[in-house]
Amino acid sequence: MPTVHLLDYAAGNIRSLVNAIEKLGWEVEWVRSPDDVAKADKLILPGVGHFGHCLTQFANAGYVEPVRKHIQSGKPFMGICVGLQALFETSAENPNVPGLGVIKGRLERFNDADKSVPHIGWNSANTSSSDEASKSQSIYGLRPESKYYYVHSFAVPYRAGELEKDGWTVATAKYGSEEFIGAITKNNVLATQFHPEKSGAAGQRVLKAFLEGTKTSPLPAPSATATQGLTRRIIACLDVRTNDAGDLVVTKGDQYDVREKSGSGGNDVRNLGKPVAKAQQYYEQGADEVTFLNITSFRDTPLKDLPMLEVLRQASATVFVPLTIGGGIRDTFDPQTNRTVPALEVATLYFQSGADKVSIGSDACYAAEEYLAAGKKLSGKTAIEKISEAYGAQAVVVSVDPKRVYVASPADTPHATVETAFPGPNGERHCWYACTAKGGRETRDLDVVQLATAVEAMGAGEILLNCIDRDGTNSGFDLELIRSVKGAVRIPVIASSGAGNAAHFAEVFEKTPVDAALGAGMFHRGEWTVRQVKEVLGKEGLVVRPFEE
Numbered sequence: 001m002p003t004v005h006l007l008d009y010a011a012g013n014i015r016s017l018v019n020a021i022e023k024l025g026w027e028v029e030w031v032r033s034p035d036d037v038a039k040a041d042k043l044i045l046p047g048v049g050h051f052g053h054c055l056t057q058f059a060n061a062g063y064v065e066p067v068r069k070h071i072q073s074g075k076p077f078m079g080i081c082v083g084l085q086a087l088f089e090t091s092a093e094n095p096n097v098p099g100l101g102v103i104k105g106r107l108e109r110f111n112d113a114d115k116s117v118p119h120i121g122w123n124s125a126n127t128s129s130s131d132e133a134s135k136s137q138s139i140y141g142l143r144p145e146s147k148y149y150y151v152h153s154f155a156v157p158y159r160a161g162e163l164e165k166d167g168w169t170v171a172t173a174k175y176g177s178e179e180f181i182g183a184i185t186k187n188n189v190l191a192t193q194f195h196p197e198k199s200g201a202a203g204q205r206v207l208k209a210f211l212e213g214t215k216t217s218p219l220p221a222p223s224a225t226a227t228q229g230l231t232r233r234i235i236a237c238l239d240v241r242t243n244d245a246g247d248l249v250v251t252k253g254d255q256y257d258v259r260e261k262s263g264s265g266g267n268d269v270r271n272l273g274k275p276v277a278k279a280q281q282y283y284e285q286g287a288d289e290v291t292f293l294n295i296t297s298f299r300d301t302p303l304k305d306l307p308m309l310e311v312l313r314q315a316s317a318t319v320f321v322p323l324t325i326g327g328g329i330r331d332t333f334d335p336q337t338n339r340t341v342p343a344l345e346v347a348t349l350y351f352q353s354g355a356d357k358v359s360i361g362s363d364a365c366y367a368a369e370e371y372l373a374a375g376k377k378l379s380g381k382t383a384i385e386k387i388s389e390a391y392g393a394q395a396v397v398v399s400v401d402p403k404r405v406y407v408a409s410p411a412d413t414p415h416a417t418v419e420t421a422f423p424g425p426n427g428e429r430h431c432w433y434a435c436t437a438k439g440g441r442e443t444r445d446l447d448v449v450q451l452a453t454a455v456e457a458m459g460a461g462e463i464l465l466n467c468i469d470r471d472g473t474n475s476g477f478d479l480e481l482i483r484s485v486k487g488a489v490r491i492p493v494i495a496s497s498g499a500g501n502a503a504h505f506a507e508v509f510e511k512t513p514v515d516a517a518l519g520a521g522m523f524h525r526g527e528w529t530v531r532q533v534k535e536v537l538g539k540e541g542l543v544v545r546p547f548e549e
């Protein structure tokens with residue numbers, strides 16, 4: 001088997017990259033010390049998270065000169081995400097930490113006045129060529145109609161011609177009105193801001209071209225449907241638990257009750273399939289992400305929850321889109337070692353097993369309450385802060401499980417209310433959304449706006465906004481809830497609960513500024529495929545990731 005060297009300097013989830021490389025028939029050799037760099041023919045520098053944190057680790061481990069030498073020698077080199085950023089001179093994320101300076105330029109933070117930051121999702125990487133001959137060529141397999149998975153807050157702004165005059169070929173993407181560098185190449189160097197290992201078939205094509213040294217290849221006939229910019233993200237969610245027979249199953253509740261109500265199923269936990277097979281199915285249907293929620297985590301210690309780790313290991317071997325895992329991400333007492341394992345260690349177990357993001361539910365409520373009680377002072381000790389610091393904000397999702405509390409007037413509660421078009425049982429025209437913990441079992445005196453703003457301040461990168469009232473009802477998303485949370489934070493928000501058909505997805509994207517939408521029951525029951533939903537969105541003029549095999 002041909003080999004490629006991968007530099008391991010604690011750069012987050014690199015299991016997926018290894019899986020993607022192995023799928024292409026290549027073997028990974030690890031660079032574990034600066035001396036190993038010289039042994040590499042092809043070298044990949046991965047990286048995710050914080051520029052300063054990554055580059056400091058990288059420099060302290062003594063990699064700067066060996067990697068520079070490798071690049072200067074003309075041997076193939078690929079940088080991914082922070083691996084691209086490392087090639088530039090500096091980043092506004094941490095101006096005191098220098099990059100390698102192979103490419104002129106500085107990373108800037110996206111402007112969040114008009115859009116969510118981080119930039120999370122599927123966007124383009126288009127090469128702009130002036131001459132006709134190169135217009136018909138694909139550079140390292142990049143195609144104008146393809147979409148690639150990006151997750152970052154800082155990017156190199158694109159200034160036409162500036163890097164080209166130094167011989168670089170640049171592929172760009174647009175986020176809002178900002179055009180930035182999505183990929184860049186010159187001679188032996190290729191770097192991508194996006195994650196090819198998480199970009200489905202389109203990303204596999206780029207990795208393959210790098211591994212095989214295919215710098216250019218003819219482009220297929222241009223597609224009439226090529227669209228630019230960030231796509232509408234569709235996420236398939238798998239609520240996972242052990243059923244009464246002891247099998248790990250995908251289940252789905254109505255308003256969080258996952259047991260059969262009547263009929264031959266008795267009172268059993270609903271069994272809608274096996275987690276890995278379901279994840280694979282949704283990946284093949286074109287899901288942009290897959291989320292696993294371990295819904296009995298409030299009972300089990302996640303450290304004993306080896307089946308969930310195994311689910312991730314297996315899923316990440318065949319599912320090349322981002323994977324999120326939720327349930328039980330908190331400080332956890334381990335009876336086997338008689339010690340409390342910090343949430344960061346629990347999260348690390350999941351990242352090492354193939355998760356790209358962890359999702360925190362109950363613990364986020366308690367942390368937000370403490371933050372508010374302390375006069376909005378950060379403690380630096382919460383799971384959100386610790387994981388965000390180590391792996392980057394984009395790796396931390398906060399899952400919110402709110403339910404409506406009706407009031408006759410906003411004056412009746414200190415909480416943030418919305419005026420609702422769906423009056424309460426006594427005709428109340430206002431409600432607030434109470435956060436719950438432990439899968440809806442514990443209602444807190446905390447509203448969604450308080451929670452969302454608190455976790456954003458702590459460093460969460462995204463909010464998964466469920467809704468107990470709508471869960472499993474097939475009646476559409478709670479648009480009032482979504483608008484209220486979107487209006488309070490700059491980080492991306494994922495709409496969840498209530499999707500019953502493609503029109504519900506179109507509605508949430510058209511009527512709210514939400515960043516992504518998630519479905520569960522309608523996919524599990526086979527009523528709709530993800531691909532069908534995307535086809536409907538496409539017809540409505542909403543930009544979606546094209547289906548690629």
Ligand code: 1PR
Binds near residue numbers: 237438499
């Ligand atoms: O509190 O950090 O241990 O995390 C527990 C996680 O498990 C939380 O993210 C919580 O949302 C989830 N959870 C706990 N109990 C349940 C349950 O259903 N009994 N599921 C549960 C949450 C909600 C969504 C669902 C959407 C879409 N499920 O994930 O997939 O509502 O469904 P639909 O499209 O069919 O309407 P912690």
